[in-house]
Amino acid sequence: MSEQQDLEPMRHSLAHIMATAVTTLWPEAKLGVGPVVENGFYYDIDIPGVTISEDDFKKIEEEMRKVVNRNEPFEKSMKPIDDALVWARDAGQPYKEELLNDLKREGTTLAKELDGAMMGLPAGIGGAAPAHVGVGEVSFYTNGSFTDLCRGPHVESTGKVGAFKLMRVAGAYWRGNEKNPQMQRLYGVAFATKEELNAHLQMLEEAKKRDHRKLGKELDLFVFSDMVGSGLPMFTPRGTVLREELAAFSNQLRKDRGFQSVWTPHMTKKDLYEASGHWAKFGDELFLVTSQETSDQLVLKPMNCPHHTRIFESQPRSYRDMPVRYIETTTDYRDEKSGELGGLSRVRALTQDDSHVFCRPDQIEAEIDGLLSAAQELYATVDMKLRVRLSYRDDSDAYLGDVALWESAQGQLKEAVLKNGLEYFEQDGEAAFYGPKIDFMATDAIGREHQVATVQLDFVQPERFGLEYTSVEGSMERPVMIHCALLGSIERFLSVYIEHTGGNFPIWLAPEQVRLITVNQEEVTVKKAAEIADIAYKHGLRVYVDNDNESVGKKIRSSAKAKVPYTVVIGEREVKDGVISPRLRADIAVMDAQSELHFEQFVQTVVNEAKSRVLKSSL
DSSP states (O other), rough: OOOOHHHHHHHHHHHHHHHHHHHHHHHTOOOOOOETTTEEEEEEOOTOOOOOOOOHHHHHHHHHHHHHTTBBBBBEEEHHHHHHHHHHTTTOOOOHHHHHHHHHHHHHHHHHHHGTTOOOOOOOOTTSOOTTTSSEEOOOOOOOEEEOOOOOOOOGGGOOOOOEEEEEEEEEEEGGGGSSSSEEEEEEESSSSHHHHHHHHHHHHHHHHHOHHHHHHTTTOOOOTTOOTTOOOOOOOHHHHHHHHHHHHHHHHHHHTTTEEEEOSSEEEEHHHHHHTTTHHHHGOOEEEESOOOOOEEEEEOOOOHHHHHHTTTSBTTTTOOOEEEEEEEEEOOOOOOGGGGGGTTTTTEEEEEEEEEEEEGGHHHHHHHHHHHHHHHHHHHEEEEEEEEEEEOOOSOOSOHHHHHHHHHHHHHHHHTTTTTTTEEEETOOTTOOOEEEEEEOOOOSOEEEEEEEEEEHHHHHHHHHEEOOOOOOOOOEEEEEEEEEEHHHHHHHHHHHHHTOOTTTTOOOOOOOEEEEOOOOHHHHHHHHHHHHHHTTTEEEEEEOOSSHHHHHHHHHHHTTSSSSEOOHHHHHHEEEEEEEGGGOOOOOOOOOOOHHHHHHHHOOOOOOOOSSOOOO
């Protein structure tokens, strides 16, 4: 059991304690749902005529502490669904009444939808029950004078919760539907001890400093424009360096393992996604394209795997041809909800370093091994610790394909992870609709975990597209498809990586690797700086010459603010002796003393460091 699961009863109890406090302060409050989330909890609340702000947090927390100090027991009770509806009407809780009516009408289906919210779910509801079975009775929990429709679990009493703090309030549509009323979502964090809470709050302060949106602007990496549209980032020359260097490294790791580049168009007929199953599953997330020349219904492509099946299928394949490996770094488009967009973390134009393997069943193990080693090499290079999540299907009907094939695929993925000695955990319900996944989870510099690379085993797409190859016996066989993206969405990866490094990119990735600062504007000084820059350019380095008419100190501070790895001041001594003493960014330095180097020696050292993708300077 994870730490998050251990703390769930406490955090869920605090959601009830917060609701108790809010309804004490504002008796007219209408309650929605109050689930546990990562590191804490929230409650959706509607208070007619009242907008909660951070100024209200202090009095809400004081009221919560009163409830905690009273140490009220959490007492469970059961009510028939019709009695529960009477309770909701008498209590003036229309959102609870709506949930209860839906549970009465289509209980099992709604129970699954709301399971994460842990609200109003009777014990025993699960995947084994037939769909659309109404619920006969529901559970309630009472602490003191406060009663709430709730599945639980809870701690024994209100006094048995840890340290907590209210964090923010945001707007949220009831049940996530933009057509429904907007409620106020009040968030809190909670931990077992005050020390753990303080550590988390310190991490959040550090996260603010590292926010990729803030650093993206300060370091001139990417921009958004209202004239272009929400969720459509544009990368500056400096930011484009990051994209291209990372994509090139990711692609090279797979080309070294036999992958070949392909290219596919950015739009397609919807027929392709109807065949793949994406249209039925994700049709609402696709951008539709209207043609003035044809009646075909076209869409901007949201993923690349169906296109790659068309390339594979375009000619006869033999067992000797297998495996066939394609790689394509390309932009896909998804019509994400406006409220879910945020910097580079969630965008509408996402670039994937995508790849697909079509192989025989007996080749699965070797292909997965190669991709796992590629992922491990990439994340070791960017200095991020990895573990993997084995993402399996659950018992719902959200997945395509035969259950026996799923079980076989899940077993093969787990075997591959065990063979490679990877730290892992298993989670049902996180698979793609066509197959199970190995999701790489990377931990950043301040302890947050992010899902990044993925390797997916797919028996469904080859079946739906009728893909075949000729076996050694001459029969037609179905290939297996393996999906892999090492960075995933490059935009999302950059949101993680910018915050992981705090903008202090390693030498090989730094948009500006060397800055040359002139002490004055004298011709001999400017000429020497230009000579050094020319040598560096010819060796492929990214160099900027700062010849502004400012003080040397100000120019050095400007270079430090831009987080340039190497800063070199060019003055009389450098011109006369032909040697320099480069200034190193603190995080890449291994020695305090500065080395004196000839220009050519310095340039060659930086070139070697960039090619080797080192994290520290060798100077």
